[in-house]
Amino acid sequence: MTGTALSGSLAVEAGMDTSADLGQTVRDYHQRTKHHLDRYAAGPGTLDWDAQPDPFRHWTDTETLALPRELPRLDIAWPALPNKRPAAPLTVESLSTLLRLSVGITAWKEYAGSRWALRAHPSSGNLHPTETWVIASGVQGVSDGLHHYHSRLHRLERRAWGGTSDTPGLWLGFSSIPWREAWKYGERAFRYCQLDLGHVLAAVSYAAALLGWRAQLSNLESPAVAACLGLDRTADFSGVEAEEPEIIVAFEASAPLPADWSHFAGQPSLLDPRPLYAWPVIEEVTAATRGAFVPTETRPPRAAPLPSTSTRPAGEVILTRRSAQAFDGKSVLSHATFRRLLSCLLPGASPVWNLWPHAPRVHPVLLVHRVEDVVPGLYALPRSDATEAALREALRSEFTWQAADRDLPLFQLMQAGAAKTARTLSCHQDIASHSAFTLMFVAEFAAPIAENPAAYRALHWEAGMLGHVVTLEAEAAGWRGTGIGCFFDDADHEVLGLSDTRFQVLYHFAVGMPVDDSRLLTLPAYA
CATH class of the missing domain: 3.40.109.10 (NADH Oxidase)
Structure with a gap:
């Protein structure tokens, strides 16, 4: 999609007329949020670590599914990725493995009474603004529909069902909660949300390769992503932090993405009951950068990795x-x-x-x-x-x-x-x-x-x-x-x-x- 085509759908929402105006908003934000040798980008004056936003969102009043916590033997040697192994079947076990190796918790750390989680992907300040959604159709052991992934408990929370697809398929959707980063980093937080998502997408790529799956980015525009993930239901987020739709990843040759959910359930948890700051510029750049970013027409030749000396699985x-x-x-x-x-x-x-x-x-x-x-x-x-x-x-x-x-x-x-x-x-x-x-x-x-x-x-x-x-x-x-x-x-x-x-x-x-x-x-x- 070209910038011209994009501008029509976003101009009303962003209160602007052309993609040139949106581009200027982006450039202004980037310049405004630079750190300088004599000053830093605008951020909170103080931090109360006891009041840090909850790093784990959960949904109440939903059907939940505890995912298997055992991992199959993942003894493929590191240099063998990407591999040509047969694709794993679409089951609750393979989905659990995908989530554990890409967005799940890998360990807990504890010191002087404080305890915090590490995940399969790094995050700026270990704040983890990215939320993960699972869309399942015909996945053995998983109810069809839209599920929120609760990484702390390694479980699914069924958010919606009754979509239009009857063909087996699996998708992961991602959204961001900017306040998790803005709480600590202020106006620069939008940058960190996007860097974090890049780490997540890469982590998903490696996990999919271990399962023999091919992962593919969707090119949906932001409103379509929001509808698929139920994030356009603003009333459901009343009084809690909203989630910004980002991207959806399909696995294998998945069927058409289910949409038009007929049933919804659940309420999202509040992450921070006492936010002390507001950063309107984050909302401005968020609106200005919504849209689809489709593949460029030309790609360079594919390179081969040089040999690795690692023998680790x-x-x-x-x-x-x-x-x-x-x-x-x-x-x-x-x-x-x-x-x-x-x-x-x-x-x-x-x-x-x-x-x-x-x-x-x-x-x-x-x-x-x-x-x-x-x-x-x-x-x-x-x-x-x-x-x-x-x-x-x-x-x-x-x-x-x-x-x-x-x-x-x-x-x-x-x-x-x-x-x-x-x-x-x-x-x-x-x-x-x-x-x-x-x-x-x-x-x-x-x-x-x-x-x-x-x-x-x-x-x-x-x-x-x-x-x-x-x-x-x-x-x-x-x-x-x-x-x-x-x-x-x-x-x-x-x-x-x-x-x-x-x-x-x-x-x-x-x-x-x-x-x-x-x-x-x-x-x-x-x-």
Whole structure:
């Protein structure tokens, strides 16, 4: 769908006349929510951790289904993904596995009387704004209809039924609750909701690959997604936090998506009874970016991943993945692991890119500190030939662009000790300098937003998906990754020489050898 076609359906809702106006709203929001060296984006003045919004929404007065808590043997070796194994049947057991490995809890942590959950995907501040919905038709052991997934209890809550499809099929729908992020991060929260969803989509891709399923993004517009997930029933959300419809993922060649539910049940729980702040700008950018973001017409050739030295089972990698809280600042990453990780970021080289139908628009720039046989400095990994040419034009003219790998489109821009720079750019966080390397995900920005403002969400999804590939590849190799959502936007751009908005940095990510906190107690995900 073009930006022109999109504008008609959104103009009334957003109170605007053209997609150009919507695009300006997006650009204004992005500029307004940048962190600067002398000030941060607007956020709450204080935080009361005892009043944190509930990270688990539940629905009362619904039919519930406790999902199996046992996992089948997931002994496929990590390098074997994506695999060609036969597709698992559509059953309650396979659905349970899909949810456990993508959006379920993987462990609980406890310290000094506090207890919190870790999930199969990371989240900014571990706040988890993404809600998961299951649409089932002919799934053995699951009632047909729309179900909310309650990750803490690993159960389904049946929200609606009586749709029009009689053909077997399975879909996962996703929505965001921005207040979960805004409670801590203020106006920048919309960005983090979208990055989180990118991690979720990537996690779903890996879980589907383990089941032998093919996952596919829908291209429904926001009102259709809202109707499918029952989120357009505003009266049902009276007095509680609303959910913003995001995207629906289909598995295999699923039947036409059920719609027009004839029966609804349940009421959503309240997450925060005493919100202290309001951030109207989040509502503005949310309205401006609603729509469908359909695949681009051209995609680059599919790349193959370089060999992995990992022998770990893929299911184990997924379930033991953690976001590092600190790195040791001295371990040296092997060249083979570094090259394998970068290769998986290229189109087609990971299960993630089987889900993603768009041409790559987000590209890694690396601050390398401690990688075997790689000179410390600044590097770029353009994910398409066209972007390489555009980046050469947009970045600093003094960058050398020396080829740095025989198989990968990796270029050395300059030799330098980049640890202090990485720390400064990443909001003065040591984890960016103590890593083996830190990435800046640079997005093609002005052109996609001008064509379709909904691209703002998709660009963040793509950045989050790249981050998830990094974190799982690091985990598989015995290292660890961590997302860094706090960075000084325009300071990044100054270092890179970006003088306009053709490209913008959307996310930082770091890889290093973790330093674990022995004071934390680790408990099982589900009893």
